[in-house]
Amino acid sequence: MELIKIKGKFQITLPQSLRSQMGLAVGDYVKADVEDGKIVLERIAMVPADSVGRSGSKERRQALALIEEIWSKTKNEDPEEVEKLVREAVKAVRKPQ
Numbered sequence: 751m752e753l754i755k756i757k758g759k760f761q762i763t764l765p766q767s768l769r770s771q772m773g774l775a776v777g778d779y780v781k782a783d784v785e786d787g788k789i790v791l792e793r794i795a796m797v798p799a800d801s802v803g804r805s806g807s808k809e810r811r812q813a814l815a816l817i818e819e820i821w822s823k824t825k826n827e828d829p830e831e832v833e834k835l836v837r838e839a840v841k842a843v844r845k846p847q
Contacts, residue, residue, distance in 0.1 A: 764791075816842065 752765045764774065772793050774780070780791045816839035824832045 812842075813839070 752768060754762050754765070756762055769775075772791075774793060779794045781794050783790050783792070817836070820832065820835045820839060824835065
């Protein structure tokens with residue numbers, strides 16, 4: 751376990767041992783969340799926009815169109831139902847990996 755000091759603007763420096771274990775480099779992204787009273791950081795792989803190409807643009811347009819459709823139909827709906835519809839829309843445009 752590493753001890754980390756919170757500095758000005760609530761910034762922290764991740765120790766080299768943790769960065770190495772997670773394969774983190776300068777410019778990488780991490781997702782932060784609180785689980786059971788602990789701050790959890792998860793490495794996120796980001797795809798540069800210029801590497802996505804035309805197929806990404808089509809998928810993005812499809813996803814945005816579905817989100818707009820869901821939004822127009824669910825403005826006064828139960829948030830859980832909206833979340834379900836969004837999950838279904840994401841599955842519809844996501845390619846199998």
